[in-house]
Amino acid sequence: MAFFLLVFLCLSFLLFPIAAIVSLLNKTATNNDKLIWILIVLFLPLIGSILYFVIGRPKFKALEIRNSNRNYFKY
Numbered sequence: 001m002a003f004f005l006l007v008f009l010c011l012s013f014l015l016f017p018i019a020a021i022v023s024l025l026n027k028t029a030t031n032n033d034k035l036i037w038i039l040i041v042l043f044l045p046l047i048g049s050i051l052y053f054v055i056g057r058p059k060f061k062a063l064e065i066r067n068s069n070r071n072y073f074k075y
Helices: 002-026 031-043 045-056 062-072
Strands: none
Touching: 002 031, 002 045, 031 045
């Protein structure tokens, strides 16, 4: 049981920061925002990546799509 917990913790310590950095590089934001988040993820790998996925990622784009569709129907 302890072995599986150790493997899970090691994988999460490696995979969460990598996934956060890949997501950051694909993000369309200013370079300052990207740099700050990359530094946070590099210095605090597990906590920084969790924080990025919780509060740093762009919000769902459905609201933008819904608002952009209103422009097409103006008469």
